[in-house]
Amino acid sequence: MASAVILCAGCGKRAVHRPADPSPPALTVTVFNDGFHSGVIVPYAGMPITLDRQRPEAANPLPYVEIGFGEAKWVQNLDRSFLHLLRLGIWPSHGMLMMVNHDERRRTDPKSRRTRYWDIQLTEGGKRAFYAEIAGWLDQRQLYMRSADDPLFLYASTRDYTVFRNCHDFTIEVLAAARFPVARGCVNTSGSLDRNIAVGIKRLREEGLESVGP
Numbered sequence: 001m002a003s004a005v006i007l008c009a010g011c012g013k014r015a016v017h018r019p020a021d022p023s024p025p026a027l028t029v030t031v032f033n034d035g036f037h038s039g040v041i042v043p044y045a046g047m048p049i050t051l052d053r054q055r056p057e058a059a060n061p062l063p064y065v066e067i068g069f070g071e072a073k074w075v076q077n078l079d080r081s082f083l084h085l086l087r088l089g090i091w092p093s094h095g096m097l098m099m100v101n102h103d104e105r106r107r108t109d110p111k112s113r114r115t116r117y118w119d120i121q122l123t124e125g126g127k128r129a130f131y132a133e134i135a136g137w138l139d140q141r142q143l144y145m146r147s148a149d150d151p152l153f154l155y156a157s158t159r160d161y162t163v164f165r166n167c168h169d170f171t172i173e174v175l176a177a178a179r180f181p182v183a184r185g186c187v188n189t190s191g192s193l194d195r196n197i198a199v200g201i202k203r204l205r206e207e208g209l210e211s212v213g214p
Helices: 082-088 124-137 167-177 190-207
Strands: 027-033 038-043 064-071 093-102 116-122 138-144 152-161
Touching (some): 027 124, 027 167, 027 190, 064 152, 064 167, 093 124, 116 124, 124 138, 124 152, 124 167, 167 190
Antiparallel strands (some): 027 038, 038 064, 064 093, 093 152, 138 152
8 A cells, every 4th residue: 555656766677587497487476456555466375374374264265365565554444544644654654464365366356356467477486585575574473363254364564664665565575585576666656566567577578587586
């Protein structure tokens, strides 16, 4: 969730990492961006259980998990006022990771019909680095229990939410950890994320790489 409309050019593009012995894809990460919020969707199978400790308690576990980062009060629908939105542009606030169960690799919310998706293949090394980065954002000392039949699980984050560290930053950082070629700007927006993903995929195709990873 990012309300900022300023995009500052920051770091340069990360170089595409070409392993000495190209590895076959080990994980398909689906990146989504609905114009306001972005994140990733992955199969639950093979995901470290420490990343989603509540899910096994679900009455009907679903095969895919959406993972995203947001501001704690906004995510929990405790304060979505315009005043709170303005405050987020000035002061840091508690961050929170959201994990939403899905029965397919796409979001099923009717409001998300305009959501854009990209499938990115990771090597085994890329998969490990990807999940390790997510674990670094997760405060495993805290979790917010919800009923077992609720597909949304919330976890406190080790990172504060700010304009300079929003949901798009989370998406960029977990991809960058897996060596997908993305760049981090001062303030990342929905539009800059779209351009980042498109350029990164183009570079992989030009390099003839099927999957990426350390």
